[in-house]
Amino acid sequence: MRYTGIARVLLVPALVGAVLAAPLGLELFGRMTGGAEDPRSGSATAARWSEEWYDAHDVVVLYRHPSVKVRDPRYRKAVHDSLRRLPAEHVSGLATYWTTGSASMASGDGHATYALVTLRDGDEQEHYAAVADRLRDVENLYAGVGGPVPLLAERNAQAAADLARAAAVAAPVLLALLVLVSGSLVAAAVPVLAGLAAVAGTIGLLRLFTEVAEVSITTLYAAAVLAFGLAAGYSVFVVRAVTDALDDEAPGERVTGAFGGEASRERALGGAGGVVALSGTALAVALLGLLLFPGASLSVLGPVAAAVALLATGVALVVPAALLGVVGPGVAGLRVVLGLRWRPRPFLPHLVATVVVLAALTVPYVQVELGGAGRRALPAGAESRRVAEIVGRGFPGNPLEAVDVHVLVERSFAGKPRRPGPLGQGHTPISAVTRVAASDVRSFADRLERLPHVTGVTVAGLSQEHGAVRLSVHHALDPMSGAAGELVASIRSVDPGPKVREVVAGGAAAARTDLLDAYTRALPWAVPLVCTLYWAILAAA
Template sequence: MFVSWGSVVHRRRWLVAIAIVLFTVVGGAWGAGVFGQLSQGGYEDPGSEAARATATAKEALGRQGGDLAVIYTVPTGTVDDQANAAKITDRLRALPADKVERTLSYWDTRAPQFADAEKKRGIAVITLRSGDENEKISQYPELRDKLQVDGVRTEIAGFVPMAAAINETTQTDLIKAELVSVPLTLILLVVIFGGLVAASLPVAVGGLAILGSLGVIRIISSFTEVSTFAVNVASLLGLGLAIDYGLFMVGRFREEIAAGRATPDAVRRTVATAGRTVAFSATLLVIALAGLLLFPQGFLKSVAYGGMAAVGIAALVSLTLLPALLAMLGKKVDSLGLPWRKNKRAAAEDGRGWHRLASGVMRRPALVAVPIVAGLLLLGAPFLGASFGAVTEKVLPASNATRQATETLNANFPGLANDGAQLVIKSRDGSAPDQRAVASFAASVDNVPGVSAVQVTGAAKDVVTLSAKLPGDAMGSAAKDAIGAIRAVSPPPNTDLLVGGITAQVTDSLDAIIEQLPLMAIVVIGATLLLMFLAFGSLLLPVKAVVMSALSLSATFGVLVWVFQDGHLADLIGVTPGPLEAGIVVLMAAVVFGLSTDYEVFLMSRMVEAKTKGAGNAEAVATGIAKTGRVISAAAILLIVVTGAFAFSDVAMMRFVGVGMILALVLDATIVRMLLVPAVMRLLGNAAWWAPGPLRRLQQRVGLQESDDLPEDAETSRSPQPVG
């Protein structure tokens, strides 16, 4: 199939190129409108008990709490002074009625919890009229300006300001990352390829992959909620993988041209070998990302959509536009070469160092493998102590105004902090719950160790809501244990109890992830084992690939926990230590596993080529390392540049992803691929290539294996080389 496709692309190169460019550019222009349709939520399980508690209370009592908490700090006097009070109340009354549904402030209620002890700060809680979170976020910049009071310090906290701040920051970070990474990537490609024309091809593919993925994401957002992080993930993977795929394709094409093949034959062979591997690797990565669709959280589904779109478009452009451009260029792919570009002889010797490295490792495989495995396991050990929390204001930098406002709110208005438990009692027959039974239930909850301040907060029809203060930090183990103990308390007769609140949401979300994680592992690992067997015809090679990826993944997460949770080097990279967000960890697991398998496929494909041509086990391994060592290292460096830009993001979650990708790529492309893999392959010996006869015949019939041993096409070999 890939041989035929290579021939088709060469014959219809102009048609293919024009069609793909139009498809991606038009899709990207239309897809740019997706930014106004993205959400900031989706971190909780919508079917969890906590989510049902919130929905039940909202249905019976209306929306609880407000969307904005505005803290006014007066410069002189107190918040009770007439001059200060008049300025603030006038401003609050002037808010647009079409956007603001309700305002509850200290100056309306004189409630003591709405002012601090010194009466220097007063608070107003504002509920917006819209029920759509995205609309609220879009309205916030206008309201923020209207809430400012001359001569009074104004700070605004709440979900809407935090979501708006994260949204604005991630969009800014995305632009900055691309402005830095794209030019730097082009420079590196020029150095790697030794010429401007060859270097520009992967970058062009990467840019078009991003545009195309934006169009796909906008289509998806028309049918379901999509998180703003889907665009970040699509940008990261689309640009990075398209450049990597372009590097492999262009490198293989130049190798074929250097071997003296005519352009048509070189294009056909490039698509049949490197192109087949690109398609196979992209399929594995899409499967890994598709595993995220098994989780109920909208955030994980969103990044799965974005990642799958980016990988799919990157592979599509690499298998269509790129070979079409190569067909147009022919030997001109090396045009605009650098004056210090290596000659053909030097280029041919590039793989000798990698060959010597692999041969040296295989002379003492156990001496290399054992310390590396032990070191990777040691690096992964901190992950055993990982704890998980929610997305809070701490994902923003300490200098961010929204984070500072939230910290002011939590420190000075503890009675308004949204960190307790919400208890919702709902009657089974539609009657109002018995007041005595509710009081007895409240007393029982108050007796739970660490739980205090249990009180009724609302009652309507067949629903009664209560609040309870939890022990310690809302994300701490004591608070999470208290949630479990409260849920174990028997509710009043003929009623059902639902426990919500931020701690319950995080607990339920983590439970949902843990419940689905084995299924994701079975699907992703099972598909990887099956497809790699069909590609390589061995039972042990796929197992080895999964084990290598798991070791790389565990080491990466161990270091991330050591930094982002335990706080080592946290000041250096500018993050506030705290519990990890479980959804981000699962996302990273899927991406890192997929990328690790991606490099494994490129490495093993060249080993299989050598083995198919009659090389022994050790020589096949050394040849595979020699053929791919420079390319994989270059691909990893380029992807580090692209993803590493996110390590400087002002949003801690994106910084977590950026640092994690750098760690994973460095470990995987160097220690694992270039040292551990040849050592393990030597230890396995010829058994690494074994498969039972019936399975081997099945694999050969399916024909997913890649081969460089393609028959010459006399007609294409004699055809003149195109010049444009």
């Protein structure tokens, strides 16, 4: 069977599968995670302990009244009445200014406060969706919702909107450029269709990956761009090979297929397809080098990117060939402008021009600060971002951006150890150990308070089961800034004292610092490996 015939046969089941998998792919936007952390780092350990030992909050509800202050009993009644209406099957814990007595939960002007809501274990997004409207239903008060779970929900919704907007912008621009190059609307439309088909397939593929691994929003963006770029780029190469073959045919051969005209197009398709298959396979193998990076985003992006590269390669091999097999010589039809006919040019000027253009395109990235996106990935008007910024500006100590410090305290037996009984006659209960208290870490907290940029240190929790004290180190820095990273390093370098087993620092600033350190360690190994794998595949071919 000819190449175009095989492609047409494969196109039909591919289209049917895409239609049937569309509902499955749409589920992806409710299953993505943040993913920008090194799971082996201290900050990831701190986040896990906060969740497991202290029931860390999932939602922050900000309340504000223009004239009434939080000390007014009516304020308390409105907030607590709203929180009492939350279904117990979705909410496991609540904390407010009045239940905790924490002065830091009242704004500087006294007109705003916030509540911390802990959701039940399980699907946090599902629990949040069930109570989201009720959280905002507060009598006579403004209520805004933020925190980790709402922020992720907004980022998921934003990701879907971003993909639709990117497709709406990229497709017409690419189509216009390809029309300029090829001069044919039909030839220009084929790569655009292939790129959009690859993006649709990528969304379904990522949905399948969520069954075995966490897929972050960063992974979605990178995979979608990779799929569209590869499928469209490879399709341009395939279409160009066919149109060049058509340009070399006599006019009569295009109509009748005489003198080997159709055979020449099949050879052109076969040659271009072989190059595309080799390049896509080599790229997929090379992308597995991303497995060396420890961050959840990039470690998953390695196999995802490799799978997407193979998917885009398959789309570029099937879709253009099938469409070209249908339209035949009509691929050169609907000419709009005179296509640009490329001719051989001297190599060195092209190389110099390419290097200059690429260097110019990298200039904007000189000032880029790497790290987790967090709320800054959302538009300025997004509710989660607005809540976080209001709390950061209006409340003492920027409570939601504090460095999370877990101090594991040395403990001793509360009484004289019991003597074991005779062998085989049961067991002796383990003696009780001393309880941990805030006083166990007071000297360490005092040393932390003397660090630059620290505005205060408060006790955020005690875990008797694990012998730990949780401290919140407050500061006024942007957690994504280099100064915040230096503060985390200073906290980790402070001598905790003789009665402390371990100190683990977490929070947004620590997560960014750990992630950059992990990337710095992995980069010298990953780049040579990726290059070696890529060239090894090409050399073997």
